[in-house]
Amino acid sequence: MPPSPGPRLLELRAVTMQFGGVTALGEVDLHVDQGEIAGLIGPNGAGKTTVFNVVTGVFHPTAGEIEFDGKSIVGKKRYQVTQAGVARTFQNIRLFPDMTALENVMVGADAHHGTSVPGAMLRLPRHRSEERHGRARAAELLELMGIPHRAEETARNLPYGDQRRVEIARALATDPKLLLLDEPAAGFNPREKRSLSDLIRKVRDSGYTILLIEHDMGLVMNICDRISVLDFGRKIAEGVPAEIQADERVINAYLGVVADA
Amino acid sequence: MPDGAQPGQSGASPLLELDNVQVHYGKVEALKGISFNVNEGEIVTLIGANGAGKTTTLKTISGVRPLTRGHIRFQGQDIGAVPPHRRVEMGISQAPEGRGIFPGMTVRENLDMGAYARRGKARAGLAEELAAVYVLFPRLQERASQMAGTLSGGEQQMLAIGRALMSKPKVLLLDEPSMGLAPKLVAQIFSIITEINKQGTTVLLVEQNAAQALQRASRAYVLEVGKVVMAGPAADLLDNQAVRAAYLGGDIAGDDGNGATSGHSGSGGSGGSGGS
Amino acid sequence: MARFEVIAPVAERWDRLPRAVRAVALLALLVLLVILPHLKIPVLNTPDSDFATVLFYPVGIYVLVALGLNVVVGEAGLLDLGYVAFFAVGGYSMGLLGNRVHWPFFLILPVGIALSMLAGVILGGPTLRLRGDYLAIVTLGFGEIVHLVARNTDSIGGPRGVSPIPHPPNFNLFGYHVRFGILDPKPYYYLLLAMIVLTIVVVSNLKRSRVGRAWTAIREDEDAAELMGVPTFRFKLWAFAIGAGIGGAAGVMYTSKVISISPDNFIFQLSILFLAAVVLGGSGNIPGVILGAAVVAYLPERFRSFAQYRIMVFGAALVVMMIFRPQGLLPSRRRAKELLEPEPGGGMGTLGGETGVEMAPRPEAESAP
Numbered sequence A: 001m002p003p004s005p006g007p008r009l010l011e012l013r014a015v016t017m018q019f020g021g022v023t024a025l026g027e028v029d030l031h032v033d034q035g036e037i038a039g040l041i042g043p044n045g046a047g048k049t050t051v052f053n054v055v056t057g058v059f060h061p062t063a064g065e066i067e068f069d070g071k072s073i074v075g076k077k078r079y080q081v082t083q084a085g086v087a088r089t090f091q092n093i094r095l096f097p098d099m100t101a102l103e104n105v106m107v108g109a110d111a112h113h114g115t116s117v118p119g120a121m122l123r124l125p126r127h128r129s130e131e132r133h134g135r136a137r138a139a140e141l142l143e144l145m146g147i148p149h150r151a152e153e154t155a156r157n158l159p160y161g162d163q164r165r166v167e168i169a170r171a172l173a174t175d176p177k178l179l180l181l182d183e184p185a186a187g188f189n190p191r192e193k194r195s196l197s198d199l200i201r202k203v204r205d206s207g208y209t210i211l212l213i214e215h216d217m218g219l220v221m222n223i224c225d226r227i228s229v230l231d232f233g234r235k236i237a238e239g240v241p242a243e244i245q246a247d248e249r250v251i252n253a254y255l256g257v258v259a260d261a
Numbered sequence B: 001m002p003d004g005a006q007p008g009q010s011g012a013s014p015l016l017e018l019d020n021v022q023v024h025y026g027k028v029e030a031l032k033g034i035s036f037n038v039n040e041g042e043i044v045t046l047i048g049a050n051g052a053g054k055t056t057t058l059k060t061i062s063g064v065r066p067l068t069r070g071h072i073r074f075q076g077q078d079i080g081a082v083p084p085h086r087r088v089e090m091g092i093s094q095a096p097e098g099r100g101i102f103p104g105m106t107v108r109e110n111l112d113m114g115a116y117a118r119r120g121k122a123r124a125g126l127a128e129e130l131a132a133v134y135v136l137f138p139r140l141q142e143r144a145s146q147m148a149g150t151l152s153g154g155e156q157q158m159l160a161i162g163r164a165l166m167s168k169p170k171v172l173l174l175d176e177p178s179m180g181l182a183p184k185l186v187a188q189i190f191s192i193i194t195e196i197n198k199q200g201t202t203v204l205l206v207e208q209n210a211a212q213a214l215q216r217a218s219r220a221y222v223l224e225v226g227k228v229v230m231a232g233p234a235a236d237l238l239d240n241q242a243v244r245a246a247y248l249g250g251d252i253a254g255d256d257g258n259g260a261t262s263g264h265s266g267s268g269g270s271g272g273s274g275g276s
Numbered sequence C: 001m002a003r004f005e006v007i008a009p010v011a012e013r014w015d016r017l018p019r020a021v022r023a024v025a026l027l028a029l030l031v032l033l034v035i036l037p038h039l040k041i042p043v044l045n046t047p048d049s050d051f052a053t054v055l056f057y058p059v060g061i062y063v064l065v066a067l068g069l070n071v072v073v074g075e076a077g078l079l080d081l082g083y084v085a086f087f088a089v090g091g092y093s094m095g096l097l098g099n100r101v102h103w104p105f106f107l108i109l110p111v112g113i114a115l116s117m118l119a120g121v122i123l124g125g126p127t128l129r130l131r132g133d134y135l136a137i138v139t140l141g142f143g144e145i146v147h148l149v150a151r152n153t154d155s156i157g158g159p160r161g162v163s164p165i166p167h168p169p170n171f172n173l174f175g176y177h178v179r180f181g182i183l184d185p186k187p188y189y190y191l192l193l194a195m196i197v198l199t200i201v202v203v204s205n206l207k208r209s210r211v212g213r214a215w216t217a218i219r220e221d222e223d224a225a226e227l228m229g230v231p232t233f234r235f236k237l238w239a240f241a242i243g244a245g246i247g248g249a250a251g252v253m254y255t256s257k258v259i260s261i262s263p264d265n266f267i268f269q270l271s272i273l274f275l276a277a278v279v280l281g282g283s284g285n286i287p288g289v290i291l292g293a294a295v296v297a298y299l300p301e302r303f304r305s306f307a308q309y310r311i312m313v314f315g316a317a318l319v320v321m322m323i324f325r326p327q328g329l330l331p332s333r334r335r336a337k338e339l340l341e342p343e344p345g346g347g348m349g350t351l352g353g354e355t356g357v358e359m360a361p362r363p364e365a366e367s368a369p
């Protein structure tokens, strides 16, 4: 799929993140354009998840600037970043384990609901309509993820793969402009990975922009329009999949034997 | 080429034996009476789709999940009622899916916890084991005093495997060890598994990367919704049409025109750019 | 698992009943509660005090307090060891505003609730950024501070407290003359019953809303909740304020009947008893919490002889409960699972490489060659 660069959605400029002596990110420049599926790859500990963490406000970068949709989001609270339109999934699944799949997704949908506490106490009309909307939206998203039959099951009882699907649905429910996926295919078998690729494309085609971390090269090379590569907190390459696959430094640092790519 | 093409009926009784094991989560029957065995010195792999019961099987063997019916025998002894920590002392060690490291302890402390069950004389070789783990995963040595909870996902995976090795088990239960590891390390991790096996550790391996697992293992069992539906030498399963369609997804080189997944021919056809 | 399956079918069967059947059952229960103080049931009778009086205090008051504390502990998962403080704020509001300014009860009630909520916000504002154990210690300290301030401030009565305190005004209701006096506890009981019903309605409405979902999400994974757009601090503060308001309402009602109060009516031990009621009954489940509070309050009255030892007996009972039924008498299904299945299915729970607290690595101590 040829990249058709839209306007800049996310831009990191010279972002540095230090933890004591560890430089997880060193002056990283990175951007995501509207409508693309951007990939972020690199060896273990290269700083990929840290990029997600500084963007979503989990960590405040030691230095550098982050702009989302034209506005700086450095220093914003986590929930404010979410409300501004960034949603994510987690590398180690972080669902609410004893809520049902549907309730988990409804929490995401609540991000844009405004029912006040008194409104909820008294079940005012706004509460009712938002509740109806949230439930319908959550059901719709579970359907999109292909797991409508899991709606009433407790999240912790779901097999790993379905937990990942619920996480994506929950993130989508916050109605993001940008969706950050952290290794969504981990724990999937090759066949499930393929249906996941289809799904990610489908999500993009329905209007979302995606930044994807993934170690499965089959999947990454297949669906990403553009890929950035991190190694020891530095960006070592950027380009379309074919360029990345042929890049000497990427092969040495990350891919290993060429044949394995 | 796989080192253990030996059939597995090596006279003596198996090291680990599951006999009609049933496990429930509440009313849900996750394992519906599965039986299989693992002989000393083997690598045996369990494959199956999401929710087939692979993790449950490993948890039942390590004892964190009680069994409803059936028997688990280890070195001929029924261990169904033996508490998990005792099983570790007996030589069963698990690297759990989702890692399960101790987030508030340092990397080094986590590794030490792996050797917790080793007492007295068994502690003798500890320094060597630690050194060996550090050779396998230099990153763990670099970060020995970092809190494990702040490690990256892949680093945590390395730690989980390293910790399981520290107990110097007779049988090592690995739940998706390649999950979250970079491609270069994935290749490495499978050679590591073969290596530890050569040094005398029996391995029961659960993997989504079935192609790799089947190449490394001597025998394999296929699980489907809580039942063993197929068993045999790994090499045979690797060639089996049904297995390839269901679990290898055409990810392995060769002809994959059998339409493993419907409705998506694009990526399947371009196997050259993608998998393997 | 097995232990909790015993109760799950009851709750599920209840859920499956047609709406009309449930409504009739609830109505019947309400009627029973209305005629309860008039009944003389030998087994239920309390030897040393009038049954109707016991129904108001301690039983009814404990139920209301437990409902409030349950919002904090059971819903939002915040351990509050100083909850008696809010009961005290309500009590002193009634005492002082009634005794000094002669405000009528029905004005003091909302003012007392508001003041308690304010106290909740004052306590919660700086402390709700703390988690777990730290919060518990701070709330414990707060409870003690309120007690000590009451004891040492002469302008509010010091150790002698406040007296006399006026009763609510008498009024006519559908031709009945409702008289709040010392002789007849029933009007107080009915007033309290109305308050409890109102509280149940309000709290269960909250539970089934985005507010309740936010509380559950916070309880189960605060970081993830925040990252899904839940303003966690704000909702925790709301839980604190609502819980405090209910505790304050209980304090106002209790005080309106007793004529005099002193700081010793609001001691630490009460915080523990309230918490025991919530945990014993089934944290997070409204019927469970009510049952727990009723049991904790009623048994010492029924068996007066053991009243002296009641803390010891409760201690023992709690230990036994935690062994055989850690989820409480009538647990919330969700909380039961949280307790009985500590290990989640698919690797949730560890901090992971994503939201780890910022921790600088310690300098390499033992530098291995």
Ligand SMILES: Nc1ncnc2c1ncn2[C@@H]1O[C@H](COP(=O)(O)OP(=O)(O)OP(=O)(O)O)[C@@H](O)[C@H]1O
Binding pocket: A019, A020, A022, A023, A024, A042, A043, A044, A045, A046, A047, A048, A049, A050, A051, A091, B146, B150, B151, B152, B153, B154, B155, B180, C353, C354, C356, C357, C358, C359, C360, C361
């Ligand atoms: N709080 C922290 N304190 C110290 N080091 C940290 C902290 N958080 C992250 N790190 C380190 O920063 C580096 C980058 O971590 P990050 O999670 O971004 O890696 P990653 O690229 O996502 O790797 P993986 O593919 O293994 O998930 C790692 O080496 C990690 O150990």
Ligand SMILES: Nc1ncnc2c1ncn2[C@@H]1O[C@H](COP(=O)(O)OP(=O)(O)OP(=O)(O)O)[C@@H](O)[C@H]1O
Binding pocket: A156, A157, A158, A159, A160, A161, A162, A187, B025, B026, B028, B030, B048, B049, B050, B051, B052, B053, B054, B055, B056, B057, B097, C341, C344, C345
């Ligand atoms: N804690 C639990 N409570 C209820 N059911 C559970 C629980 N854990 C697992 N299950 C169910 O048991 C079955 C087997 O799950 P298990 O985790 O063993 O599968 P798996 O083969 O390891 O799958 P995956 O490849 O996704 O890791 C699934 O149907 C799952 O829904």
Ligand SMILES: [Mg+2]
Binding pocket: A048, A049, A050, A091, B152, B153, B154, C353
């Ligand atoms: Mg990561």
Ligand SMILES: [Mg+2]
Binding pocket: A160, B054, B055, B056, B097
């Ligand atoms: Mg599993």
